[in-house]
Amino acid sequence: MARNPQTLLRDYHAARWDEEMIMDLGEPGERGVKVPVAESEITSRVGDASSLVPTQLLRRTPPALPEVSQPRVNKHYTRLSQETMGSNVGNDIGQGTCTMKYNPVSQLHVATRHPGMTELHPLQDESTLQGILEMYYKLQEMLKETSGMDAVSLQSCGGGQAIYANASVVRAYHESRGDHQRDEVITTLLSHPANAAAPATAGYKVVTLMPTESGIPDMDALKAALSERTAAVFITNPEDTGVFNGDIDKLVQAAHDVGALCVYDMANANGLLGITRAREAGFDLCHYNAHKTFSTPHGSMGPALGAQCVTKELEPFLPKPIVCFDGERYSLKYDCPHSIGKIRSFIGNASLVCMAYTWIMNHGADGLREVAEVSVINNNYLYEKLKDIPGLTVYFAEGRRRLEQIRYSWDPLFAETGVGSDHIRARMVDYGVQSFFASHHVGRHEEEPLADQIVSEAMTPEPCESFSKDDIDEYAAVMAQISKEAYETPELVKTAPHNSSIHNVPIPFMEDIVTQAGTWRLYKKAKNLD
Amino acid sequence: MVKKKIGVIINPVAGMGGRVGLKGSDGAEILQRARKLGAKPEAATRSIEALKVVAEQEGQVEVLTYPGEMGADACRAAGLSVTVIGSICSGETTAEDTRRAANDMAAAGVDLILFAGGDGTARVLLDVVGLQVPVIGIPAGVKIHSAVYALSPRRAGEAATEFLQRDSVKTREVEVMDIDEDAFRKGEVNARLYGYLSVPDTRRYLQSVKTGGIRSEQATLKGMVEALIQDMEKDCYYIIGPGTTTRAIMEGLDLDNTLLGVDVVRNFELIANDVSENQLLEIVGGGRAKIVVTAIGGQGHILGRGNHQLSPGLIRKVGKENLIVFATKEKLASLSGRPLLVDTGDQQLNAELSGYVKVMTGKRDFVVSKVGF
Known part of the structure; x- marks a missing residue:
């Protein structure tokens, strides 16, 4: 039914296909693509393709693959996306920190359909890869411009990998100077958790700073933590609170004063593009998540693209290969004696480089700044719509303007009605709006499945530049409605969802590895x- | 504005068992043992600190109290003029006197009772006034598990002042908890909920009830213990403070431990269990030592709550650089941004310990926390 023009609420009900597993679909012999028989001229020269594979590597039994036609595949995945409210179906303002922006279909087609991309092979000779190498090089140049840094590597295939690679560059730098005692990394509790996790995985001790009331890290705590053992400070700005730390340059200076490097997590730079740069704050390294800021889709655990940006001093340590341009030709440089080495097969995720490049080219420099401005305006507009909703509050830095996102808390609502963040997440889908992201800093226990350690009953929406005023109004209307329901009929919210394809799934069930088989073999x- | 009436009750013997390692002061026999071990009353000093803040409101408040050490002495020392009611046998007060005082004050229609004591005292208040009269506790006892106590004597005074200044102050009900002292001395701790008292809703001033651990903390703790044991220095005494977090260290070393007492370890071997301040000073002698303490969940005290054996003298001797604070992030998060607290009874030492401390929160994992008092 159409949306009510007064309340902006929809009388929604999710499609309920109860769709089968793809392995249960189709008939024996049903095919999506018929692979053409090799031409006789080819077989006469190279023989039968299977004879090229050593016998010990040949399967004894054919693999269990689904046998389905193209229309059936199409219906199958469309139905799944309807049942799960896929990204092209519902309003996904709620996925804060993820920057769920629109990924133009045209750029997806260029990267995944255009023969210039689909017919490339990474083992081709460099001379025949000039087009894609040009995109790499030019994207590097653009990110140098947006970050202010001197050198960029597009080898990391995710934000976490980029932070890990940055931690490796930090180590290589200190070791190149004979400075072997630096074994600590400092981060803040509300920075993206990968800023603690990736350096820890790279072998560093991690020292975390707690947030202050103002939502920004305490400089005195930082000074107390800094020492000759500090290798680097890894920090996000703004942190998850959305509060921009205007003293970030002082923080960087304090770290430099003890000989430590500073690494800026700009995974989500949506509120910063064209406005402020890592370089101006004095940072030595930073990284972008292209799948957030530069609109290459979030691929459900990949593929992704993490762009590392560093100063001239740190350039020799970047992962190899380096994409170079001599004024005429593009080439891949592998002879990099100080490099942290190779971190990905071939040259990384070329299709995502193509998408990020296309997106930036479509926007231009002015467009990038507009992206940031609209994101910030959207976010503050949403705040104005949400701030008076009963039961909702914002911790840290009361009254201060935020950039692209805000971490809200339903604490008062929970205290007064027993309806918490989790219940609201389940109720939202009844109005055709995707559940929101609570927080990175979530701990789980039995009574309250999602209890945030820092901000309880958290909610982090991020209405980036892709969302219209109408989208934001609808989102706020849904929130106001659920708050009203929580006070008037709390059971209605606590027992949600009521109009979804399936009912609420308890977390212990979701975490049971036996019932939640990840493969067809485990499922059987x-x-x-069997 | 109508002049508000406040009742002041001090349990003069609260806290006496702490410094001498008795884990509580409830009951005549224990009290006698405490006195024999050289314990001195501290409730009065702590109360004066709180009452001085209230005295700044002189003229706008009517103060009712019991005679001598149960209130009148401390009030006067803080500069408050008081109306003294009831009677006591000075030097021999018991829980019965606290009971009568609370009863008389409730009957006199006080707006608030400001009382000094520990969990035992809170339980008496609970029996007598229940939710009828709002209360604020000045922490003076050994066991402070009840959320009715302010974070420090000063904060108790501030909370009372705020209450007195406002026409209407919202109140909330907070838990009164206590642990069985006998079981406690045997190393078993089971804090029991006895009921609820009503306190002014000034969250920042009052203690949250000690929070229990959550599941994921156990795994973190295991890693923390391994890391601490790995780093243990040869011939150095490790003074392990009370609590379940620090108990894990003793368990990791496979040594007997006292959950609510202080144990000493050297070269992975047990030197002594459940030691007093004097025994600690004797054991450490001129040797190197480190003190390992944890934070009380929800409250944040690292010194001065349940670990009075770690006296100012001992801390100075060991050196503040050898104080290891050992707590999970969950515990630190339960402080909601409030600092860790020290309440050693020695203001100068409290000031010296203030600032920032690197709390060990996991294997190769630390959190920088503010320390205040």
Whole structure:
């Protein structure tokens, strides 16, 4: 039914296909693509393709693959996306820190359909890869411009990998100077958790600073933590609160004063593009998540693209290969004696480089700044719509303007009605709006499945530049409605969802590795199908 | 504005068992043992600190109190003029006197009772006034598990002042908890909820009830213990403070431990269990030592709550650089941004310990926390 023009609420009900597993679909012999028989001229020269594979590597039994036609595949995935309110179906303002922007279909087509991309092979000779190398090089140049840094590597295939690679560059730098005692990394509790996790994985001790009331890190705590053992400070700005730390340059200076480097997590730079740069604050390294800021889709655990940006001094340590241009030709440089080495097969995720390049080219420099401005305006507009909703509050830095996102808390609502963040997440889908992201800093326990350690009953929406005023108004209307329901009929919210494809799934069930089989083989085993 | 009436009750023997390692002061026999061990009353000093803040409101408040050490002495020392009611046998007060005082004050229609004591005292208040009269506790006892106590004597005074200044102050009900002292001395701790008292809703001033651990903390703790044991220095005494977090260290070393007492370890071997301040000073002698303490969840005290054996003298001897604070992030998060607290009874030492401390929160993992008093 159409949306009510007064309340902006929809009388929504999710499609309920109860769709089968793809392995249960199709008939024996059903095919999506018929692979053409090799031409006789080819077979006469190279023989039968299977004879090229060593016998010990050949399967004895054919793999269990689904046998389905193209229309059936199309219906299958469309139905799944309807049942799960896929990204092209519902309003996903709620996925804060993820920057769920629109990924133009045209750029997806260029990267994944255009023969210039689809017919490339990474083992081709460099001379035949000039087009894609040009995109790499030019994207590097653009990110140098947006970050202010001197050198860029597009080898990391995710934000976490880029931070890990940055931690490796930090180590290589200190070791190149004979400075072997630096074994600590400092970060803040409300920075993206990968800023603690990736350096820890790279072998560093991690020292975390707690947030202050103002939402920004305490400089005195930082000074107390800094020492000759500090290798680097890894920090996000703004942190998850959305409060921009105007003293970031002082923080960087304090770290430099003890010989430490500073690494800026700009994974989500949506509120910063064209306005402020890592370089001006004095940072030595930074990274972008192209799948957030530069609109290459979030791929559900990949593929992704993390762009590392560093100063001239740190350039020799970047991962190899380096994409170079001599004024005429583009080339891949592998002879980099100080490099941290190779971190990805071939040259990384070329299709995502193509998408990020296309997106930036479509926007131009002015367009990038407009992206940031509209994101910030959207976010503050949403705040104005949400701030008077009963039961909702914002901790840290009361009254201060935020950039692209805000971490809200439903604490008062929970205290007064027993309806918490989790219940609201489940109720939202009844109005055709995607559940929101609570927080990175979530701990789980039995009574309250999602209890945030820092901001309880958290909610982090991020209405980036892709959302219209109408989208934001609808989102706020849904929130106001659920708050009203929580005070008037709390049970209605606590028992949600009511109009979804399936009912609420308890977390212990979701975490049960036996019932939640990740592969067809495990599924058959769990269901005793063999 | 109508002049508000406040009742002041001090349990003069609260806290006496702490410094001498008795884990509580409830009951005549224990009190006698405490006195024999050289314990001195501290409730009065702590109360004066709180009452001085209230005295700044002189003229706008009517103060009712019991005679001598149960209130009148401290009020006067803080500069408050008081109306003294009831009677006591000075030097021999018991829980019965606290009971009568609370009863008389409630009957006199006080707006607030400001009382000094520990969990035992809170339980008496609970029996007598229940939710009828709002209360604020001045922390003076050994066991402070009840959320009715302010973070420090000063904060108790500030909370009372705020209450007195406002026409209407919202109140909230907070838990009164206590642990069985006998079981406690045997190393078993089971804090029991006895009921609720009503306190002014000034969250920042009052203690949250000690929070229990959550599941994921256990795994973190295991890693923390391993890391601490790995780093243990040869021939150095490790003075392990009370609590379940620090108990894990003793368990990791496979040594007997006292949950609510202080144990000493050297070269991975047990030197002594459940030691007093004097024994600690004796054991450490001129040797190197480190003190390992944890933070009380929800409250944030690292010194001065349940670990009075770690006296100012001992801390100075060991040196503040050898104080290891050992707590999970969950515990630190339960402080909601409030600093860790020290309340050693020695203001100068409290000031010296203030600033920032690197709390060990995991294997190769630390959090910088503010320390205040």
